Every structure is written in C-alpha cells, then in structure tokens.
Amino acid sequence: MIQPPAMLGILGGGQLGAMFTVAAKTMGYRVTVLDPDSLAPAAAFADVHLCAKFDDASALLTLAQCAAVTTEFENVNADAMRQLAENTRVSPSGDCVAIAQDREQEKAWIHKAGLPTAPYCVIRSAEDIQECCADLLPGILKTATLGYDGKGQVRVDTLMELRTAFASLQGVRCVLEKMLDLRAEISVVVARLNHQQSACFPPSENQHENGILAYSVVPARLSETLQRQAKQLATRLADELDYVGVLAVEMFVVGDEAQLVVNEMAPRPHNSGHYTLAACASDQFQQQVRMMCGLPPATTDLLSPCCMANILGDVWPDKGEPNWLAVLEQPQTHLHLYGKKTARHGRKMGHFTVLADDADTAWQQAVLLHKKLAG
Numbered sequence: 001m002i003q004p005p006a007m008l009g010i011l012g013g014g015q016l017g018a019m020f021t022v023a024a025k026t027m028g029y030r031v032t033v034l035d036p037d038s039l040a041p042a043a044a045f046a047d048v049h050l051c052a053k054f055d056d057a058s059a060l061l062t063l064a065q066c067a068a069v070t071t072e073f074e075n076v077n078a079d080a081m082r083q084l085a086e087n088t089r090v091s092p093s094g095d096c097v098a099i100a101q102d103r104e105q106e107k108a109w110i111h112k113a114g115l116p117t118a119p120y121c122v123i124r125s126a127e128d129i130q131e132c133c134a135d136l137l138p139g140i141l142k143t144a145t146l147g148y149d150g151k152g153q154v155r156v157d158t159l160m161e162l163r164t165a166f167a168s169l170q171g172v173r174c175v176l177e178k179m180l181d182l183r184a185e186i187s188v189v190v191a192r193l194n195h196q197q198s199a200c201f202p203p204s205e206n207q208h209e210n211g212i213l214a215y216s217v218v219p220a221r222l223s224e225t226l227q228r229q230a231k232q233l234a235t236r237l238a239d240e241l242d243y244v245g246v247l248a249v250e251m252f253v254v255g256d257e258a259q260l261v262v263n264e265m266a267p268r269p270h271n272s273g274h275y276t277l278a279a280c281a282s283d284q285f286q287q288q289v290r291m292m293c294g295l296p297p298a299t300t301d302l303l304s305p306c307c308m309a310n311i312l313g314d315v316w317p318d319k320g321e322p323n324w325l326a327v328l329e330q331p332q333t334h335l336h337l338y339g340k341k342t343a344r345h346g347r348k349m350g351h352f353t354v355l356a357d358d359a360d361t362a363w364q365q366a367v368l369l370h371k372k373l374a375g
C-alpha cells in the first residue's frame, strides 16, 4: 500500500484531474500532472506540472518515477500506459483503457460479462451495410473510437440514410445500434481493488441536453430492486475486466418491465459521479486515490438526496459573469467551478449540487437555480 507523502502521477489535467489532485493533496500525497495545456485546471493544485504532450518520452520518464499513475481521460495512449506499467503501478491498466476506448471491444466485454447491450452490428466498410442492418433501424450509428458527448453519432431511419451517414463519418469503423425506447438513463461509479474489495456509489439518474449531461438526480427514481441490479451489473463488469480503479458504467432503463441495458463505460471518475463530492460519505476522486494506492475502498453511503447540475459555457452573458450569487446564497447548494479561463458553448465550466429532503425537490431546485444563473 502506498502512503502519503508519496508522489502520485496523472495523465491529463482537466477538471477530473483537478478534482483528483485536490483529493490526493487533501490526503497528504503529492501530485505530478502531465498535460500539454499550460492553463490545465489541475496545474493550479499539483506539485509538478509536466507541460508536454501525452507521448513525450522525457515527461513519461518523469511520470514513471511516481509511486503510482492513473488517468483522467480515456483517449490517452494505452501503449504509453502499458509502458509506464513496466516501472510503476498503473491503474486502470492500459488494457482496460484500450477496451473502453473502442465501442466494438467494449460491447464484446460487456457480453462476455453476461450483461445485455442494445442490439448492434459492426460496420467496417460500405459493403457491411446489408439488409440485416434493417432490423436495427431506426438506429444510431456511432464511430467505434473517439466519440464523446454525443459527437461522432448519427441517427438513421433507413438503409439509405445509414449509407449516407457512414460516408459522412469518412468510412471509419462504426457500430450501428438499435434505437431503444429509454425510460431512464442511469450510471454507477464503482471503485474496485480486487475480487474481495469493491464499492459502488448509488446509481444516479442522468438527464442530457443536446447530447451533454445536464442533471444527475440521486437517488435515481427507480425501484430499490433495479438500483441493486444496476450496482450488481457494474460490479460484474469490473470483475470480468479484473479492473483496478474507478469505473463508471452507463446504463439504459428500457421497456415496460424496466430492464437494464449497458450502454458504455468510462475508465475513470465520471461527470455523473460529481454529486458524490457533496452528498456521499466519500467521493469518486478519493476512491481513485485509494484504488491506485492499493487501499480498500471507502464507504459510499448517500448522506442526502441531491441533484447535480452541469454549468456549461452557454450560461455566460456576453459581458461579465453568470449570476453566481443565485447559487451561493443557497445554504443547501454547493458550487464548484473548474477555473477555466474562457467560456465556450458546450464547454464544461463547473457544476453545482443541490441537497434536499428528496430527489424531486433537489431536481426542481436545480432546474430553477440553473435558469437564474443565466440571469
């Protein structure tokens, strides 16, 4: 087990890296961040900022001297992680990150774990678009790699539209998924060290706007049974991957019988788990520190119903700042800004979490406060 004041390393210094760094520093560790952006949010908190490209040999050499290394984003070079693993403890493994980077592999592993996905097929070339695809229409064509926040996705109703969409994505390898009738979207963040030691945070119910997460409501407004099942599915997937670290598993609730279907996973803390910072006995970033250091997962109890709301660059007025006082005046609401210098449309600038006596009240209050932010 790795103890403070050991030096921990992280690939990536965005908001997830910043929240990881704060958690690690609070626990007495030191942190080295690798990120090519001189204004990376994590750089404000880290002991060392290696301002270099993610594949920079000398930066990776320095990172390899850390007691343990983790990542904050999945599109990191998995080979760089495998290379680091020759010299230090790396979690999650490069292999697990590589699986999560590729929707084709990801789905294969979800099935291997005995879990359901939406019906799908892999499209590698225009010739793969055959009549059999018709069973999957209407559907969503997703690029196999490099998609996020709904980017690299096209909704298609007919074979003709599918052909056009595939061509518009430059013919890169894709997955065609049947469009499901979603009752709800949920996610579970699980921290896993080994078969005996893992812990799930309560599932959050996620609402998206324009393909980007807008609100996470906890507890999810679903039966206790379904919530328990969701945690079991996430744990089973982590076990199958022999995952070490924090894994976020996104799921759909479909059909009249409310069945769970696994959508995708992220090999890191997740936006939908930010509520844990304000409302749980531990948070997802502490868990990331604990897992990479070989410490047992902390308890994950929910201390209060809550709703997390994302703050995107969209709420910035032409001149000046959003109405922060609207949020700060509320004693039950926690504001969290990431310190990014420029607000852009769709850019994640921060979030706030409303605590309340029940999930509905928290959600209503969050929607109201979000409107007030924009003035």
Ligand code: ATP
Residues within 6 Å of the ligand: 118, 140, 142, 147, 148, 149, 150, 151, 153, 177, 178, 179, 180, 181, 182, 185, 208, 211, 212, 213, 250, 263, 264
């Ligand atoms: P992110 O990285 O932000 O989670 P993403 O770009 O990786 O997003 P997905 O999570 O696969 O993409 O899909 C984005 C959203 O599109 C989902 O949250 C869901 O609302 C919708 N969606 C995706 N797949 C399906 C499906 N098979 N049926 C119905 N809706 C879907």
Ligand code: MG
Residues within 6 Å of the ligand: 250, 263, 264
């Ligand atoms: Mg998603």
